[in-house]
Amino acid sequence: MRGGAPVCGDYNQRMISFTNRGAGRLLGTVLVWAIQMFFSPAATAASTERFAQFIGATQSARAVFEQKVFDRSGKLVQESKGTLAFSRPGKFRWAYEKPFEQLIVGDGTRVWVYDPELQQVTVKRISQVMTSTPAALLAGNNEAMRAFQLTDQGSREGLEWLEAVPKDKEGGFERVLLGFGFSGLDVMELSDSFGQKTVLRLTSFERNPGLDPGLFRFVPPKGADVIGDTPKPAAK
16 A cells, blocks of 8 residues: 555545545645644643644644554554655645655645656645645644634643544544644544544654745646646746
C-alpha cells in the first residue's frame, strides 16, 4: 500500500495528514504540528486551552513526522516518514520521503498532490478540501476552527488529549485526537470512516520559523499528467 497524507477527506486521503492512498488520509492534509517550548513543563491548562494558545501564537511551523496506519483490527498496514511545514491560513507542504515519495502543497488557493512515480498531479480548490479536515485544524483560519466540536479528553500516556470531531461528516474522518506533551503537540491520531487509524508523531518541531514562500508554491513538472481544477491561464 502506498503512503499518503492524512489531512483532507476522501480526496485528502492521499495526503495527513492532514490526505493517503491507504487509510486515514490526508493533508491534511497536512501539516501539523507541535511547538517546541510552546508549553512549559509547569503548564496545567486543559488541552482545549493549549490548543487555543497554539492557534493564537503559531502562524507557521515545520517538523519531521513519522506516520503509521492501522486497520480496524489494530494491524499495522502502512508506515511512512517525511517533513512538513505550514503557514496560516491555508498554506502547507507535506513531503513524504519514505517508503514512497509524494508531495502535497497547499498554496492558499489550491491543493496540489504530486506522485513522482506516476508522474501525476491532482489539484483541487482549497475550499473543497480544507473544511472539517485535520488540515483545517492547523493551517486553517479561526472560521475553520468552528467546523469542529472540541472536547478535553484528560491525560493518557503522559499526554493531555484533545478530541476534535468534525461537524460536517463529509470529510471522511470521524475524529482527530491531539496529544500535548511538555514541549507541545507530540502526537495526532486520526480515525476515519473505514475504521482505520493514522498515528502521526512529530519531532524537530520549530514554531514560527522563517520559511521560504517558495515552499508553498507548486508548478507541475514538465510531462506530468495534471488532473483537476487547474488555474486558468492569465489573459494576454
